[in-house]
Amino acid sequence: MIWYPYQQMKTMKQPYKIIDAEGVWLQTPERKMIDSVSSWWSVIHGYKHPVLNEAVKSQVDNFSHVMLGGLTHEPVQKLSDKLQDFLPGDLNYSFFSDSGSVAVEVALKMALQYYVNRGEMERIKVLSLTHAYHGDTFKTMEVGDDEDYHFILEAYGEKKDVIHVPTEIPALEEAFEKYHRELNCFIVEPLLQGAGGMRMYDISFLARARQLCDQYGVLLIFDEVATGFGRTGNRFVADLVQPDILVLGKALTGGYIGHAVTVANQKVYEGFYGDDPEKALMHGPTFMGNALACSVALKSIELFEQEDYMSKIQRIEEITRREMEGFADSRIREVRIMGGCVCVEVKDSGILKGFQQFAYERGVFSRPFLNCMYAMVPYIISEEELVKVLDTMKAWFL
Ligand SMILES: *Cc1c(COP(=O)(O)O)cnc(C)c1O
Numbered sequence: 400m401i402w403y404p405y406q407q408m409k410t411m412k413q414p415y416k417i418i419d420a421e422g423v424w425l426q427t428p429e430r431k432m433i434d435s436v437s438s439w440w441s442v443i444h445g446y447k448h449p450v451l452n453e454a455v456k457s458q459v460d461n462f463s464h465v466m467l468g469g470l471t472h473e474p475v476q477k478l479s480d481k482l483q484d485f486l487p488g489d490l491n492y493s494f495f496s497d498s499g500s501v502a503v504e505v506a507l508k509m510a511l512q513y514y515v516n517r518g519e520m521e522r523i524k525v526l527s528l529t530h531a532y533h534g535d536t537f538k539t540m541e542v543g544d545d546e547d548y549h550f551i552l553e554a555y556g557e558k559k560d561v562i563h564v565p566t567e568i569p570a571l572e573e574a575f576e577k578y579h580r581e582l583n584c585f586i587v588e589p590l591l592q593g594a595g596g597m598r599m600y601d602i603s604f605l606a607r608a609r610q611l612c613d614q615y616g617v618l619l620i621f622d623e624v625a626t627g628f629g630r631t632g633n634r635f636v637a638d639l640v641q642p643d644i645l646v647l648g649k650a651l652t653g654g655y656i657g658h659a660v661t662v663a664n665q666k667v668y669e670g671f672y673g674d675d676p677e678k679a680l681m682h683g684p685t686f687m688g689n690a691l692a693c694s695v696a697l698k699s700i701e702l703f704e705q706e707d708y709m710s711k712i713q714r715i716e717e718i719t720r721r722e723m724e725g726f727a728d729s730r731i732r733e734v735r736i737m738g739g740c741v742c743v744e745v746k747d748s749g750i751l752k753g754f755q756q757f758a759y760e761r762g763v764f765s766r767p768f769l770n771c772m773y774a775m776v777p778y779i780i781s782e783e784e785l786v787k788v789l790d791t792m793k794a795w796f797l
Contacts, residue, residue: 405547415759420446423780425764432764435774435788440593440625441654443699443708445777450702451653451695458694467495467688474693481700482662488641489665494680495658495687499624499648500534502659503586505682506644507538509663510584510618513670516678522583526574526617529563530595533586533622542586545595566592566600568607579615584644586620589636590737593625596769597742599735605640612643618667624648624659628703629712630775632738643667653699658692711778712739718782722789728796732770742773743792754795763791 403411419426422445423433437443444451458474465472479493494509496502507525514522525542533539540548544563552558562582564574575582589605592598612619621642627635628650637645644667648659671680686692702708719741723734732744745751751767758765765772772795774788 412755415764422446423777423784430759430762432759432762433776433780433784433788434764435758435776436764436766437775437777438654439649440630440775441649441652443628443650443778444653444702445779448653448702448779450698451655454694454698455655455691458691461690463691464686464689466685468683472688472690474690474697475688478693478697481697482660485700485704486645486662487635487638490637490641490645490662491665492663492668494661494663494682495689495693496661496682496684497659497686497689498534498657499622499646499659500536500539501684502624502646502648502661503533503539503542503622504536505661505680506620506622506646507542507584507586508682509644509661509667509671509680510586510620512678512680513618513667514583516670521581524560524562524578524581524583526562526564526578526582526585528587528592528595529565530592530598531563531586531588532592532594533588534624566598566604568604571604571608571611575611575615575617579611579617582615582617584618584620585612586622589621589623589626589640589642590631590633591626591740594768596744597735597740597771597773599737602636602639605636609640609642618643620644620646622646627651629708629778630739632712632716634709651699652692652696653702655695655699656689656692658689658696708778714782715739715776715778715780715785718785719789722786723793726793730796739778740773740775741789741792742771745770745772751795757795758791761787761791761794763788765791 415427417425424431425434482493483491494505496505527542529544531544533543540551542561562574562578564570585608609619619642621637623635624646627647633639643664645662652658671678716738719736730745730750732746735742748770751772754767755765772792
């Protein structure tokens with residue numbers, strides 16, 4: 400018996416069964432539908448991409464997996480070289496893991512140990528955003544601010560070591576002034592807070608965060624598990640403001656195989672580097688650097704560059720703005736668009752009840768959450784397909 404995610408199993412609606420998938424299309428036994436969710440924002444090249452399929456197939460004939468403890472291999476070496484070239488500045492040191500949550504755990508562990516290695520034992524607190532989402536494991540839930548996890552607060556009482564701030568500069572300045580001696584890091588989903596409700600904010604907030612982190616010696620972590628690889632209309636938000644630690648996941652492998660990476664800059668890496676074994680980073684997921692995942696991730700990044708995905712994302716944004724222009728309804732609070740993400744926030748989540756089935760019957764897979772109806776489509780989507788997705792969203796309000 401399968402225990403499905405985020406569901407009350409007793410009242411859950413039967414999930415749609417997928418028997419095939421190609422391009423932006425998912426095939427059920429009854430119909431084809433466009434995946435407007437990109438399988439939780441990961442399948443940026445669409446399904447059954449010939450280049451990515453070939454990358455997996457050719458690697459599987461060599462070996463699928465060997466551990467990175469005491470062993471290494473060409474796919475992981477090539478991917479880390481590629482990331483070093485592809486990522487901005489001195490974000491050069493790639494620690495691989497099997498999921499975004501684990502990669503965030505690694506980032507938080509790195510930030511804490513960085514200061515412990517320097518003997519700064521009072522820096523045990525983390526600053527994060529209100530409405531933050533950083534994953535489902537325990538520490539990521541703690542730095543997150545998702546109402547679904549407030550049972551953790553009920554069980555454990557107040558959060559002692561995490562401080563939340565809204566995306567407003569005065570509140571940020573105040574938090575730094577008050578807590579800077581105890582902070583090891585400030586972790587953010589830059590520009591776009593995904594699972595917290597597709598909240599978008601301005602780059603000036605992150606530029607100020609960078610200044611404050613430098614002023615007070617606090618590490619800045621960008622969780623770009625969702626925003627990385629173009630989703631905000633920037634390759635990475637880290638291209639605009641550089642963090643000390645960058646976390647990538649979801650689209651890293653084009654959605655083929657679960658994998659993620661925590662990338663440290665020179666300063667963080669040097670905080671661990673030396674002769675003392677106690678200063679080493681003590682982490683090592685069994686499947687880190689999986690050869691199939693690394694092979695497909697490398698090809699995914701090559702495709703992203705060679706086929707100029709940034710212009711594809713720009714086109715998606717242009718079409719979305721054109722199609723959503725002037726669209727309004729008394730039940731809608733706001734329509735927000737950023738890069739390859741569009742969110743229609745409604746005033747009451749009840750308004751979206753039944754939308755998933757409505758969309759399914761029109762050939763679109765959608766998965767609204769909280770007050771958000773949204774689309775984060777695969778970047779290879781055609782104009783006609785994208786218009787179909789947006790028309791379906793608008794049709795719900797007619
Ligand atoms: C999805 C997500 C994660 C968690 O990634 P998993 O692979 O599901 O563990 C972490 N941070 C952000 C911003 C995410 O969107």
